[in-house]
Amino acid sequence: MRHYEMMIILDGELDERTVQPSLEKFLTVVTKDGGTVDNVDTWGRRRMAYDIKKKSEGIYVVVDFTSTPATAAELDRQLGLNESILRTKILRKDA
């Protein structure tokens, strides 16, 4: 089990209220495999330094979680498949 920090940029055209439930759906992957979601920090809508997929605004979310490396990779894969997720980054804080 390792501690990860993940930053997710969602499409800025989404309603900010719908972000929370859809995010929780994604994070069930972590809890199902015995990991824990430690903290979810929603920064909210923010102007990006440059356009991603022709969008100039994104909703930033930072998630701290603990899971196995395989689970983290699977979560990243599933997030990448979603159209409304512009970008993700997983980092290990302790590394």
Next chain:
Amino acid sequence: MAKPVVRKPKKKANPLKAAKVENIDYKDAALLRKFISDRGKIRARRVTGVSVQEQRLIANAVKNAREMALLPYSSSAR
């Protein structure tokens, strides 16, 4: 014989110590902005006045922040 001009490099105050920053985080875009130029380039160590180790951490943090669109890769000021 002409005396060689000895230039004493002026020691810069460490801006990280001044800001009381312990760990350099890519999420802290406001801090990292102090270490990039107007055009978005990472400032050299002789300009920033931080240690070698800190400069490396800053450079990595800036690059991570750029990937997440927190900082620009280049901002065309001109």
